[in-house]
Amino acid sequence: MSDKETSDVSAPVDKHENHPSTRRNILVEGLTAILSFLLVAVPSTLGGIFFLDPILRRNKAGSAGGGELEGFIKLAITSDSVPEDGTPVAVTVQSDLDDAWNRFKDVPVGSIWLRKNPDGRILVFNSVCPHLGCSVDYRRNEGDFFCPCHTSSFDLDGQKTNEVPPRAMDTLELLTATNGAVSEGGQELWVKYQNFRRATAEKIVI
């Protein structure tokens, strides 16, 4: 047994005394630094990219071409059943919903407000508040749209009437059709159901 083996090996050595910087040491240190960096960087980068999937995937999505009604969803309500007096009606939009690995067939995906103008034109609003995403109600007594979360209010044309929401209610495209073919004055109502970024002055599709 030598002295060296019985001494306390757990205490660090004094670097400057025992290990003068030789060229070999600098090389070893540099190599070790690079290797160590790689050992951390490779898995971290791979993990990071995996984590960014929702952003990377978003840019991949594309829509298939189709007829005039491609991307539109048929509503359960007909033109005639929207009240003539301009009272808004809430309608649930039913469609297939993709959620990661699942496709849910014909489930409620959201809710919209329909309202008939005196000229017979039907306005469609997404019922999601453009402020922070709560649901906008119709208040019969006040004759307006109102969000109970942060008190956003809108007139019946969807224009904002106070400073809370950043923009007007989001209008959606509507087509009338007969037996699945677009036709002026048709009874079927087809809506392009989209959601928009909340809390922005511009209307940005998400």
Place this chain on the structure above:
Amino acid sequence: MLNALVKWFDDRTGIKDLMNEALYERVPGGARWRYVWGSTLVFTFTLQVITGFMLWTAYSPSTRTAWESVYYIQNEMTLGFLIRGIHHFAAQAMVVLMAIHLVQVVIDGAYKAPRELNFWLGIVLLKIVLGLSLTGYLLPWDQKGYYATQVTTNIMSATPVVGGEVQTLAQGGTEYGHLTLTRFFAMHAGILPALLVAFLALHIYVFRRHGLTVHDEKHAPETTFWPDQVLKDAVACLAVLAVVLLLALFKGAELSAPADPAVKFDAARPEWYFLFLFRFLRFHAVESLGLTFGAIIVPGIIMGIIALMPLTHKFLGEFGHTVNKAFIWLLGAAIVVLTAMAFIEDANDKPHQAALAEAHREGQRTIELASGPDKIPVDGAVALLRRDPFAQGARLFAKHCSSCHRYNGHDGRGTMVVDNNVIAAPTAADLGNFGSREWMKSIIVDFPGHLSAVKNAKWFKDAKAEEAAGNEVEYFDPDNSEMADWSGNVEALTSAENADNLKALVEYLYSEAGHGYKPADEDVTADAADANGVNTELLAVGKAVATEGAWAGDLNGTSCSDCHSGIGEEFVAFSDDDATGYPTLAKYASAEWLADFIRNPGAGRHYGARNRMKAYPAEQISDEELSLLVRWLTGDYLPTKVEDYPNRLEELAATVGQQPEGSQPKEVSADDAATEESATTEPAAADPAGE
């Protein structure tokens, strides 16, 4: 022997030195209660780790399993409600204790040099804990957590430049879904706790390096952490545990209705300790400066001022310390005031309370269905609720029927029906007791009264006016109809000699309507029929009264079948050519009858030419919706213990009365001026007659 073992272990681990260092820290001025806060936080975190790991063994993050697994933990698993309750309330305790710890640190000046770094480590810990509560709030995937967290992630999107990307990354996509849950769960149970442990280790290490910030060295003789301060810490931790246990046992963590993006939730609020921020954002003055200002810049500035406290002291000396103390007290006061404002305003906000009650009610109902014989289907509790007549029937009634009919005086969902700020008079029968014995009896002995609501209708008043002008009009008048004439023999109908006949007839009609729960499982069906409580002994007599006219006195020789067809037969939707001019009584008020009636009230087999009720084709009420509505009105759903909306018939009668002319309807109170779930689809002109 034991000593030898300890020595062996110590030689290999150095445990004695470690324990020594950990336990015999100097406490100048003696053990104090004011030093306990840090320890209570470590203890609460330990509670969270233990209960959190246990919840993890049963929780399943996805949109079709999150609510379901939390339901299972809460309602089925051994001590599940207690484990979840502790986790729920200890989380809140942690936020409160952290606020106290922060205030304590600031007023004792424990942030001053050389402890700046530890103060900043503490602020990082504070943010991690807030992150944990935020991510945890969503995990049960109930309406409450879903909508409140939506607001938070939407606020994230207001961050300048990267907001949209940050939101997408947090949500795992552009909309909420499975990945939102898996990501929030990974943050909540993995990443944030790991960070918390790491920063907590640093926090405690640096704390030990600089030692305790002594409040008053002369308070008592110096002592050591063990056992004097440990005793005080343990007592404080026990108090925290007691409070958490009591809350978990007696209050419990709520599980509201499963999240449904298509069912709006009008009571979205963050957890109570974020309410001050919510209330701050609600000031219109704050809003007018933009969401980024109120939700990101102002909180950022406040956190910045707190983080800069060590520097404030460094550059301004003791005055800086005074400024810091004043700031923390002012901030605390502002938080208390804003939180109180939010609480008081919400308590007085009737629509908000109604929305809360609704979410609670639907939560209770879903739990009931999930505990029912069929358990939860693979498409989840939200589908279970969507297919439940009890939950959906009332909504459909409010939407489609309540502009004319009422249900025990209200719109089916507990709200009075309002028109131009006054409680509106019904223009058709109240369906609260549809198909019951009372309903049948009221038709027989008080036909005009049973249908008197139609006299409020515009069509009725117009027809009366027309008639008064001498024109011929065909319309339904409850006071002047053949049925009213027959039913007008009240004395004969209610005479002692006919009492048994009347009772039997009512029982017979009630039995023919066949209301009540009809489960698909046939074994259960038989029990359900018994539960319906039909007195079968009366049925033969009842049928004879209906078809043969076994009445005594003035009514002798008359019977229902003099006019009405189909008594005792199955309901068939026969064509108008076969109609007799009188409504058929085949299984009157049964589910089959009602479904056909709603689709074709004007058919010859129902009210024919004198009908005023609007027909509801499939474009307006789909087959599924019709089935839900009919099953609700005929009581065909899993029996419930959820409290029904209070009966408001008396209130309705008192406000609108049964004398529409000249009466002064009461102004509507705030609760009834509530926002609407949905507008009714029928135009006001289509006033139907009653049943």
